[in-house]
Amino acid sequence: MANYFKAFLIIQCMNYEPFGGTGIKVSRLVYGTWYLPHEDAKDDNGLFPVSRKRSFSVINRALELGINFFDTANVYRGVYDRKSKQPGYEHIGLSEQILGEALSCQDRESVVLVTKVTGRTGSLPNDQGHNRKHIMKAVRDSLLRLKTDYIDFYLLHGPDASTSLENSIRSMNHLIDEGLILHYGVSNFQPEHVEEMFGICRHSGLEPPSAVQELYNLIDRNFETGKLKVIEKHNIGAMIYSPLAQGVLAGRYSGNADGTSRKAYDAMFAEKTSELAARETVSRVAEVSGSRGTSMSRVSLSWLISRSRNIFPIVGASGIEQLEDSAGATDLKLSEEDIRRLEA
Numbered sequence: 001m002a003n004y005f006k007a008f009l010i011i012q013c014m015n016y017e018p019f020g021g022t023g024i025k026v027s028r029l030v031y032g033t034w035y036l037p038h039e040d041a042k043d044d045n046g047l048f049p050v051s052r053k054r055s056f057s058v059i060n061r062a063l064e065l066g067i068n069f070f071d072t073a074n075v076y077r078g079v080y081d082r083k084s085k086q087p088g089y090e091h092i093g094l095s096e097q098i099l100g101e102a103l104s105c106q107d108r109e110s111v112v113l114v115t116k117v118t119g120r121t122g123s124l125p126n127d128q129g130h131n132r133k134h135i136m137k138a139v140r141d142s143l144l145r146l147k148t149d150y151i152d153f154y155l156l157h158g159p160d161a162s163t164s165l166e167n168s169i170r171s172m173n174h175l176i177d178e179g180l181i182l183h184y185g186v187s188n189f190q191p192e193h194v195e196e197m198f199g200i201c202r203h204s205g206l207e208p209p210s211a212v213q214e215l216y217n218l219i220d221r222n223f224e225t226g227k228l229k230v231i232e233k234h235n236i237g238a239m240i241y242s243p244l245a246q247g248v249l250a251g252r253y254s255g256n257a258d259g260t261s262r263k264a265y266d267a268m269f270a271e272k273t274s275e276l277a278a279r280e281t282v283s284r285v286a287e288v289s290g291s292r293g294t295s296m297s298r299v300s301l302s303w304l305i306s307r308s309r310n311i312f313p314i315v316g317a318s319g320i321e322q323l324e325d326s327a328g329a330t331d332l333k334l335s336e337e338d339i340r341r342l343e344a
Contacts, residue, residue: 014066015330019112020237020310022183022210024152026069026112028305028330030239031062031323032314033071033095036078050078052098054319059102061320065327069112070103071213071239071314072096073157074142075119092121096145104147114211114239115142116187118157130156130163132171139180153211154181158188165193166200173206185211185236191226198234213239216311218249218300218342219281231310243304243313249285250297250325281342288338294328301329303342 016025037054055078059070076095096115103111117138120128128134142151154175156168172184186194186209194209201208212231216223220242231238244250282296289296304313317323334342 014327016066016068017309017312019069019153019312020210020231021235022237024112024182026237026312027067028312029067029301029327030069030071030114030312030314031059031067032241032316033078033099034073034076034241035316035318036095036098037318038079048079050094050098052101055098056102058317058320058323059099061323063106063111065324067327068110069114069312070099071114072099072146073116073119073155074121074138074145075116075157089120089122093141093145096142100146100148108148112152113146113148114153114155114213115146115151116155116157116213117142118160130160130168130171132167132174135171135175139175143180150179151181153183153185155185155187155211155213156189159190159193165197166204169197169200169204169206169208172209176207183207183210185209185213187213188215191230194227194230194234194236208234209236211237211239213241213314215242216240216304217243217245218285218303219245219279228308232308236310238308238311240304240311240313243315244297244300248279248282249300250295250322251282251286284342284344288334288341292332292334292338294332295325297322297325298329298332299334299338299342301326302332302334303339305329306334306339 015028017028018024019026036050037058038048039051041048043049062070072095074093074096076093077091078095078098117135118129121138121141126133139151139154143149154172156172160168172181175181176184186197189212194212198208200206212227214223214227217240223240227238230236247253285296285299289299292299301313301315304311315323315326317326
């Protein structure tokens with residue numbers, strides 16, 4: 001009985017909205033597994049390995065907070081140095097595997113899973129892209145790692161010039177017909193390519209994409225130039241990655257990084273975050289958060305959510321406190337003055 005009331009209270013505190021035109025109700029925040037909590041010590045490759053124990057704790061806390069929407073990809077490794085050649089293909093799918101283990105005790109119908117296909121997963125010629133040979137193998141591998149019979153949203157992780165859009169669409173529709181996925185979508189596609197996909201689907205009687213995953217935040221607002229119009233026009237749900245600009249809009253990189261931050265062990269992050277942290281936008285977020293008595297991350301996420309009913313930010317977390325802070329964004333309502341100051 002106590003667990004029932006706990007679950008009831010969580011649901012009352014979390015906002016659930018239909019994801020685009022699919023009718024599937026999801027939390028306004030998505031928990032992303034591109035980056036997962038890691039161990040304190042580096043491995044033999046000089047990298048911080050993923051901590052399963054800490055990852056399970058954060059994922060369980062996400063569930064307790066009412067988050068039912070989880071994003072991953074078959075190429076995600078949880079944590080790694082992009083410039084390193086190690087670890088290799090043997091670590092492909094690690095994030096899917098950890099997410100599948102963490103959710104294995106949950107009622108499958110209580111969660112919504114997103115994963116992706118496109119990136120190279122092995123050394124064979126067809127171990128990448130949108131060719132049907134790769135897609136059929138990749139979806140089976142993802143299902144095994146995620147410990148599930150179906151995937152709610154299966155995304156093409158990026159364009160593939162070697163495979164026609166119609167071929168890619170027909171492969172996705174085949175997976176739907178086989179019951180392996182419920183819906184499909186695209187990530188990092190240009191607006192005109194999404195429109196082209198809808199045209200192909202209308203002509204051929206195929207199901208069109210119902211989801212996109214794109215970069216969007218207060219610093220990088222290119223999403224507004226075309227993609228925002230596309231999702232509104234076709235009622236597509238948009239999962240937004242890097243909503244906090246890799247933590248910059250949460251104020252995490254305003255000073256020197258500590259020994260466990262991504263900036264400390266990944267040179268690419270160190271260079272990127274230092275440049276972004278100096279932007280005037282970050283100062284405006286700090287001013288609004290100070291005036292509202294709340295965190296910078298909540299302000300930044302609340303601004304994104306206010307942009308469209310079809311926007312669902314993806315949040316990552318290296319610890320429970322970060323996740324809890326982000327979750328509070330769904331209860332924060334920014335005023336018109338707040339928004340004006342942020343967008344100045």
